[in-house]
Every structure is written in structure tokens, then in C-alpha cells.
Amino acid sequence: MNQVTGQDFINAMSAVGAGIAMIAGVGPGIGQGYAAGAAAAAVGRNPGAKSDITSTMLLGQAVAETTGLYGFAVAIILMFVKPFK
Amino acid sequence: MGNGIVGASFHFMNTSAFATLLETTSDEQESSGSFMIQLLKEFKIGNTTLHITTTHVCLAIVTIVLMIFALVVNHKVKTTNEDEPPGVLLNIAEIIVEAVDNMVQGIMGTNANKFVNYIGTLFMFVLLCNISGLFGLRPPTADYGITLPLGVITFCLIQYNGMKVNKVNHFTDLFKPIWFLFPINLIGEFAVPLSLSLRLFGNVMSGTVLMGLIYGLLRPFSVAWPSVLHIYFDIFSGCIQAYVICMLTMVYITDKIGD
Known part of the structure; x- marks a missing residue:
């Protein structure tokens, strides 16, 4: 077995860290699900306001998604930019 | 080793x-x-090295297509007789203009006329950038250097219009509930362009990375079924993100200047 250098260890840990960073995707999933459920209930109660409800839901979901995308940005930086050389 | x-x-x-x-x-x-930014050419001017990457090429293609579309529609509008029924291209242009007008009118109310040009340009540019992955290009919005300027333009619009309408109140609002919340309010102001640009970048980049992985890792098996994923990642997600960035830009501006 050849020796593993420090750089190899850093690469491996970067990959592991990228995987851990993507756990951030759980939160937005739950939040978007709540928003979609509430929007479906609202459409059921008031079908006339469907377009307004849809645009409001999309806006809220897009804002809720931001935290997940921060996690994704961290993962992308760890994998491709490699800040720890 | x-x-x-x-x-x-x-x-x-x-x-x-x-x-x-x-x-x-x-x-x-x-x-x-195929999913990372690739270096195509580099040349030196003095001490600085300039890189021409796939982002520049795709951005140039998107911009040229938009310009040609605008010029052709402009020519058609000027030459078409009012009594004749409009052609296919004019109908498409009318649909786009009407949709953007209604969207801006619904959010901004009386201020719509001032911003409808910028919002329309932003919408068409981002939409075409996002769906350019369908045509074999690397979407330019999957480069943070393209989305950050869009966020910074929105930030400048928000601050300029806020100062113009609210005068001194624009700055005293930062101390609003209690004075020691000033740092948090300041961070909130500067988080707007960051979150706007990161949202667009992250969404398009995640689609690009996933499509690149599917085409790269599953190459023998990726025959026809990735087209379903293209529908989701390029068309659906691209349209949603173009809509969302326009909506959020309008909402942030309206938040400052009122209806």
C-alpha cells in the first residue's frame, strides 16, 4: 500500500464535505412541499384565484429554495474550485 | 505518491x-x-491575460439571436399594414409584450411604465440563456460572472429609486424598529443581489451538472430518455427561474417605492 499524501486526504475530505453540504437540500424540500400543499388547498377552496395563487406559490418556493442553493454553492466550490490546496 | x-x-x-x-x-x-466552463483561447495584452471561454461564446450567440429577433420584429412592425392580419412573428412578439406588460402592471401598478423595458429585457435574456442548453450550448447563466451583474443591476435600481422617492427616509429606515438593528438591516440590503444571483446560478448550474453527469457517466445508455430530463431542467426550470428573477426584482423595487 502506497502512502496517501496530504493532498489526497484533502481531496477526499473535500468530496465528503461536498456530500455533507448537500444535506442542506432537505430543508427546502420540506418547505416547498408545505407551500405546494397550502397552494393546492387554496385552489380547492377558491378555484377562481388559481393564477394568483400559482404565482405567489412560485415566488415563495423560490425564496425558500435559497438556503438549499447556498449548500449547493458550497458543494460546487469544494468540488471544483478547490479552496484548500 | x-x-x-x-x-x-x-x-x-x-x-x-x-x-x-x-x-x-x-x-x-x-x-x-461538457458541464464546466472551458477555456477556448487566451491572449495577452501587456501583463494581463484574457481568457475566452465557452461562456463568452454562448453569451455572444444568445445576444446576437436576441438582436436579430428585435431587428426583424422592428422591421415587421414598421412595414406591416394595420389593416392586414399580423403574421406569425408579430403574433409571437405581441404575446411576449402583452405577457410582460401584464406581469409588470400586476406587481408595480402605476410605476410600471418606468420599469417595463428593463424587466422585459431581463426576462427575454434570462429565458433564452436558460433554454440555450437545449441547443447544445453551455447556458451562460451557469456562470457566476453573468448572474452577479444582474443582481448588482437590481441592487443599483433598488437603491437609486429608494433614494429618489424616499429621500432621507431611505437611510433612516435602516434604524427603523430599534437603532441597534442597523447592522442586520444593512446586511439585509446587501443580501438581495447575492441571493438573487446565487438563486439563478444555482438552479441553472445544478441542471447543467446533472445533465453533464448523465451524458458522461451513463454514455452507453443515454440514448433518448435524457430528453425528458431536458424538458424539466432546461424548459421548466429555465422558465420558472426567468419568471422568478423578474418577479423578485419587481417585488424588491416596489417594496422601496410603493405602488
């Missing part, structure tokens, strides 16, 4: 996208990784 298991696996997967996923930096590019 780490030539153990890691080195062997690197060698084994050298031709797949996985190698570029693990090894890509700006100077060791392989031709196989």
Missing part, C-alpha cells in the same frame, strides 16, 4: 466525466467534461 487505489480509479475513469469532476481546474481541462 498516492498511486494506490485512488490513482488506479483515476486512471480507470479517465475518459468519463468523473475524471473531470474530480480533477478539473482551470488549466487541466479535458474535452470530455
Whole structure:
């Protein structure tokens, strides 16, 4: 077995860290699900306001998604930019 | 040297996208990784080195297509007789203009006329950038250098219009509930362009990375079914994100200047 250098260890840990960073995707999933459920209930109660409800839901979901995308940005930086050389 | 298991696996997967996923930096590019920004040409002016990447080329293509579309529609509008029924191109242009007008009118109310040009341009540019992945280009919005300027333009619009309408109140609002919340309010102001640009970048980039992985890793099997994923990642997600960035820009501006 050849020796593993420090750089190899850093690469491996970067990959592991990228995987851990993507756990951030759980939160937005739950939040978007709540928003979609509430929007479906609202459409059921008031079908006339469907377009307004849809645009409001999309806006809220897009804002809720931001935290997940921060996690994704961290993962992308760890994998491709490699800040720890 | 780490030539153990890691080195062997690197060698084994050298031709797949996985190698570029693990090894890509700006100077060791392989031709196989279709989802990272690739260096096409570089030349030196004085001491600075300029890089021409795929982002520049795709951005130029998108901009030229938009310009040609605008020029052709402009020519058609000027030459078409009012009594004749409009052609296909004019109908498409009318649909776009009407949709953008209604969208801006619904959010901004009386201020719509001032911003409808910028919002329309932003919408068409981002939409075309996002769906350019369908035509084999790398979407320019999957580069943070394209989305950050869009966020900064929105930030400048918000601050300029806020100062113009609210005068001194624009700055005293930062101390609003209690004075010691000033740092948090200041961070909130500067988080707007960051979150706007990161949202667009992250969404388009995640689609690009996933499509690149599917085409690279599953190359023998990726025959026809990735088109379903293209519908989701390029068309659906691209349209939603173009809509969302326009909506959020309008909402942030309206928040400052009122209806």
C-alpha cells in the first residue's frame, strides 16, 4: 500500500464535505412541499384565484429554495474550485 | 505518491466525466467534461491575460439571436399594414409584450411604465440563456460572472429609486424598529443581489451538472430518455427561474417605492 499524501486526504475530505453540504437540500424540500400543499388547498377552496395563487406559490418556493442553493454553492466550490490546496 | 487505489480509479475513469469532476481546474481541462466552463483561447495584452471561454461564446450567440429577433420584429412592425392580419412573428412578439406588460402592471401598478423595458429585457435574456442548453450550448447563466451583474443591476435600481422617492427616509429606515438593528438591516440590503444571483446560478448550474453527469457517466445508455430530463431542467426550470428573477426584482423595487 502506497502512502496517501496530504493532498489526497484533502481531496477526499473535500468530496465528503461536498456530500455533507448537500444535506442542506432537505430543508427546502420540506418547505416547498408545505407551500405546494397550502397552494393546492387554496385552489380547492377558491378555484377562481388559481393564477394568483400559482404565482405567489412560485415566488415563495423560490425564496425558500435559497438556503438549499447556498449548500449547493458550497458543494460546487469544494468540488471544483478547490479552496484548500 | 498516492498511486494506490485512488490513482488506479483515476486512471480507470479517465475518459468519463468523473475524471473531470474530480480533477478539473482551470488549466487541466479535458474535452470530455461538457458541464464546466472551458477555456477556448487566451491572449495577452501587456501583463494581463484574457481568457475566452465557452461562456463568452454562448453569451455572444444568445445576444446576437436576441438582436436579430428585435431587428426583424422592428422591421415587421414598421412595414406591416394595420389593416392586414399580423403574421406569425408579430403574433409571437405581441404575446411576449402583452405577457410582460401584464406581469409588470400586476406587481408595480402605476410605476410600471418606468420599469417595463428593463424587466422585459431581463426576462427575454434570462429565458433564452436558460433554454440555450437545449441547443447544445453551455447556458451562460451557469456562470457566476453573468448572474452577479444582474443582481448588482437590481441592487443599483433598488437603491437609486429608494433614494429618489424616499429621500432621507431611505437611510433612516435602516434604524427603523430599534437603532441597534442597523447592522442586520444593512446586511439585509446587501443580501438581495447575492441571493438573487446565487438563486439563478444555482438552479441553472445544478441542471447543467446533472445533465453533464448523465451524458458522461451513463454514455452507453443515454440514448433518448435524457430528453425528458431536458424538458424539466432546461424548459421548466429555465422558465420558472426567468419568471422568478423578474418577479423578485419587481417585488424588491416596489417594496422601496410603493405602488
